Amino acid sequence: xxxxxxxxxxxxxxxxxxxxxxxxxxxxxxxxxxxxxxxxxxxxxxxxxxxxxxxxxxxxxxxxxxxxxxxxxxxxxxxxxxxxxxxxxxxxxxxxxxxxxxxxxxxxxxxxxxxxxxxxxxxxxxxxxxxxxxxxxxxxxxxxxxxxxxxxxxxxxxxxxxxxxxxxxxxxxxxxxxxxxxxxxxxxxxxxxxxxxxxxxxxxxxxx
Numbered sequence: 001x002x003x004x005x006x007x008x009x010x011x012x013x014x015x016x017x018x019x020x021x022x023x024x025x026x027x028x029x030x031x032x033x034x035x036x037x038x039x040x041x042x043x044x045x046x047x048x049x050x051x052x053x054x055x056x057x058x059x060x061x062x063x064x065x066x067x068x069x070x071x072x073x074x075x076x077x078x079x080x081x082x083x084x085x086x087x088x089x090x091x092x093x094x095x096x097x098x099x100x101x102x103x104x105x106x107x108x109x110x111x112x113x114x115x116x117x118x119x120x121x122x123x124x125x126x127x128x129x130x131x132x133x134x135x136x137x138x139x140x141x142x143x144x145x146x147x148x149x150x151x152x153x154x155x156x157x158x159x160x161x162x163x164x165x166x167x168x169x170x171x172x173x174x175x176x177x178x179x180x181x182x183x184x185x186x187x188x189x190x191x192x193x194x195x196x197x198x199x200x201x202x203x204x205x206x207x208x
Contacts, residue, residue, distance in 0.1 A: 004188055007133070009104035009124040017190060017201040023181060024197035025174070034173050042170030049150070049162035056151060066155035076156060080163055087164045088117055091138040091171065095119035098137040102130045111196050116174075120195030128182055128189035131198075135179045139172040 004010075025031050068076065096106035096119040104121035111118065126134065146165025153161055178198060182191060190201040 004127055004190075006187065007102055007127060007130040009099070009102045009121065009126050009130065010190065011124060013125050013190065013192075013201060016203050018204060019199055020185075020202045021181070021200040022197065023178060023200065034177060038170045038173035041173060042166050045166035045169040046162065049146070049166055052147065053150060053158060053162065061151050064152035064154050064158070066153060066157045068156040068160065071156055076160070080160060083160060083164050084167050087142065087168055088171065091142065091168060092117050092119045094138040094141050095134060098134040099124075099126075102126060102134070107195070109195050116196075118195040120193050122192060122194040125190040125192050125201065128185060128187050128191065131182060131191040131193070132179055134193075135175045135182070139169065139175060142168040 099106040099121045104124040106119045149161045192199045
């Protein structure tokens with residue numbers, strides 16, 4: 001078989017490939033572990049953004065707009081919840097856009113059982129490196145966007161922006177878990193993402 005493109009979404013599974021692993025969150029123990037790690041990442045991200053804000057203040061760059069100045073604690077709590085819900089939708093949309101960049105048409109959905117939204121491309125087989133980019137795209141894009149917005153906001157508005165960015169980092173724990181698994185395989189790995197998990201296909205001679 002000819003070498004596959006490094007970044008591509010195939011409409012079919014080549015004959016020489018076979019299923020080698022199915023990644024899901026069916027294990028309650030794994031689900032709890034990932035959530036604990038996610039909370040730790042959230043806490044670290046909040047601290048990192050606070051340090052970043054202090055750095056901006058030292059440079060005189062934290063003097064931006066603060067439309068939420070004087071807002072009540074209740075209003076800030078409601079806005080934070082709404083902002084996080086919007087961020088989660090944006091997170092999945094970025095996954096979907098990344099799928100499209102490689103030629104796959106994404107499908108969006110929500111798992112009531114696990115309480116998570118997802119973007120899937122279950123009719124395609126993505127090459128490993130393409131899938132790695134899809135997996136990390138929301139983490140990278142939203143983190144950069146958060147940093148940019150923190151340079152033009154201040155006070156309560158800046159804190160809200162930082163909270164959204166930190167929540168995205170903590171919520172990316174599943175993406176990082178998928179990334180770490182796929183990264184161990186050969187570059188000719190193919191991945192079928194079905195939303196609540198993924199199937200990994202390798203050539204018969206491929207090994208971990």
